Amino acid sequence: MAKTASIVWFRNDLRLADNPALSHALTDSDTTIPVFVWDPDGEGDWAAGAASRWWLHHSLTDLTDSLEQRGARLVIRTGDSGRILAELVETTGADLVVWNRRYEPAVIERDRQIKQSLQESGCRVETFDGSLLREPWEVETGQGDPYRVFTPFWKSVKGTLDDVEPLEAPDAIPSPEDSPESLQVDDLELLPTIDWDAEFYDTWIPGESGAQRSLDEFLSHRMADYADGRNRPDKPSTSELSPHLHFGEISPRQIYSAVNHSNLNGHTRKSADVFLSEVGWREFAYHLLYHFPSTTDQPLREAFEQFPWEESASALRAWQKGRTGFPIVDAGMRQLWAIGWMHNRVRMIVGSFLTKDLLQPWQQGARWFWDTLVDADLANNTLGWQWVSGCGADAAPFFRVFNPVLQGEKFDPDGDYVRMWVPELAEMPSKWIHKPWSAPDSVLDEARVVLGETYPEPIVDHGEARKAALAAYEHIKGG
Ligand SMILES: Cc1cc2nc3c(=O)[nH]c(=O)nc-3n(C[C@H](O)[C@H](O)[C@H](O)COP(=O)(O)OP(=O)(O)OC[C@H]3O[C@@H](n4cnc5c(N)ncnc54)[C@H](O)[C@@H]3O)c2cc1C
Known part of the structure; x- marks a missing residue:
């Protein structure tokens, strides 16, 4: 036969x-x-x-x-x-x-x-x-609607997940004797033609074994402190699994199962739950993308269609290049350019800065991330941008404008993250590194920083920009 x-x-x-x-x-x-x-x-x-x-x-x-x-x-x-x-x-x-x-x-x-x-x-x-752990159409509210709020969504998904057992990889894959013709991977010409990806090679191991390595490293060394440490961009504290998950080199079922089979004492259990709830945010993002497909370009909250953005090519460019004069913002944008990834806390900071301090449409940020992130993911990116700009489901309220100085001081207290990605500020003392414009001249001299020359002056006054953002929001409030 x-x-x-x-x-x-x-x-x-x-x-x-x-x-x-x-x-x-x-x-x-x-x-x-x-x-x-x-x-x-x-x-x-x-x-x-x-x-x-x-x-x-x-x-x-x-x-x-x-x-x-x-x-x-x-x-x-x-x-x-x-x-x-x-x-x-x-x-x-x-x-x-x-x-x-x-x-x-x-x-x-x-x-x-x-x-x-x-x-x-x-x-x-x-x-x-x-x-996914659950198909988007399998999860619904008591009224039969899609969820718009994360906590009840995740509670509902989690309640059904006790028996997650991933499938083994096959030992052999029998193939027909004559394999059809094939191109080589190189023929697809996927690699950049400009010299941009050098640091990618030092940072990432794409592929299934690289994904497994990241998971093992996370479970052994990072997960215990994840609940407290996950907001610190200056320390390797998160799993860095996002590109592996996006390309399906690892499944959320494998992650869920591996976490639950690891040795979880009281403290680690809490961290494990927080970590799994972040994987839950990914599920929520897919749930929203499936049920509200226009949100890739349109705000979920329709009132935001009337938001008076002030589009400016030069402001957008300064943000993209990491030359806003706000060190934590510039560090994040340069990290993104250098390694194709940015810490989640910093994604929130740079997103708030673009949409609120600079009043640029969130869609512009989403497009830049789309091109520069190795983990660019239509569901997660859409959710992230709608969340930071306040126009999405279960989003941060618009009036929550992140203060880039206070965020920097809180989450990068010694300035190590800024020093790593903004080398021209490397010699600034921690006290001033998140606000070099406030530093005394003698401090700037000693750190060999000349504002406007070696490092940009801030492109906006945050206090004024915040007021302008809130005034713009008044136009659409109540919608
Ligand atoms: C403006 C903005 C844009 C974003 N764009 C993307 C994107 O294009 N692709 C992407 O994968 N994530 C995106 N995120 C979510 C989040 O920043 C990244 O998933 C996370 O930083 C990846 O690092 P990690 O793997 O170390 O995360 P961990 O903290 O280790 O979390 C484990 C996994 O959970 C998922 N996850 C974690 N946080 C979130 C979140 N807030 N929303 C959805 N899923 C989450 C990711 O798949 C992640 O790999 C965005 C967030 C913001 C604020």
Whole structure:
């Protein structure tokens, strides 16, 4: 009898362990054909940005190696996903195509069409939940509505999660004798053409084993202090799992299970719960993106459509370049540029600064993050920007304007984070490092800082900017 074959369409699930689509293909068919299609047009307005493409290049290289070790070859193609899958079904004789679901609005629509057209051609299609702890449509309020507030959402999700047991990675992946033609990862030309990514290489290990390493490191050395330490950008205190999670090199089920199987005493249990609730925010972000798909560009709170932003190319540029004259803001923006990642506390500070001190639309910040973050994720980024600008579900109220000096002094008390990313302030004493404009001339001289020359003067007066932001908010208040 002829052997049956199935196609596993890899997308944001670049792993072999706990991959329900792959596991299903292996039990259903005699042979399995792993496929990746580079199809930026299929992502609507949100094709991967430059930093994400860097990550993707390395993650695909890792996946190719892991598959080869198990006897399979990743078939890499570029172009329209639907057309390519249909061609592969035709040329390989596969009678099943499987994938793990995605939730971005344009991708949902594209995948629906692909599924329909493959089924119409007689091919079976099965899709799986590989990226979330709960599907967005499985969680609803007592009234049957989507949640808009995190705490009851997470309580409801958590209540159903006792039996999370991730799937093992397969030892072998039987493949057809003739593998279809494939491009090499290099052919996709995902790496930047400018010299920008040097520090990425020192910071990250993309791929499934890198994800596992980050998780192990977090569980052994960082989790115990996470509840207190997670707001400190000057210390490695969070998991740095976000790009691995975005690309599906690790699943939230694996994380949930690993945390709960680790040795949790009283103090660590509290930290573990706080950490898992952050993973819960990711679930909430996907819940909101699924139920309110226009929020990628439109504020959830409609009144904000009338917000009187004061668009300014030079203000936006100063923020993007980390040249606002506010050290904690500049440190964050330079960290982002250097390593494609920024600490969550600092994301909140720079987000508040852009939207409130500079009155630039949150969508501009979201777009910059989209291009420069290795963890750029449509659900989390949308939630983050709507949260900081006050226009989203369960968001910080608009009138909560972060004071960049006080935030710096509280969360980077010795100034180490600023010293690391803003080297021209390296010799400033801690007392003045978050407000160099207030320092006596003798201190500036000794630290070899000349404001306006070696480091920018502040581009706004925070007190005045705060008043202007609150006045702008009066226009839409009550909406
Ligand atoms: C303006 C803004 C934009 C953001 N954009 C993104 C983005 O594009 N991609 C992204 O993954 N995160 C985004 N975040 C959320 C958060 O900053 C990052 O997930 C976190 O800093 C990643 O670091 P970590 O993996 O060490 O997090 P940890 O503290 O170790 O948390 C573990 C995981 O939980 C999830 N998580 C943590 N905090 C949040 C949160 N506030 N919202 C949603 N999920 C969370 C992430 O998947 C993270 O990897 C944004 C936050 C803000 C304020």
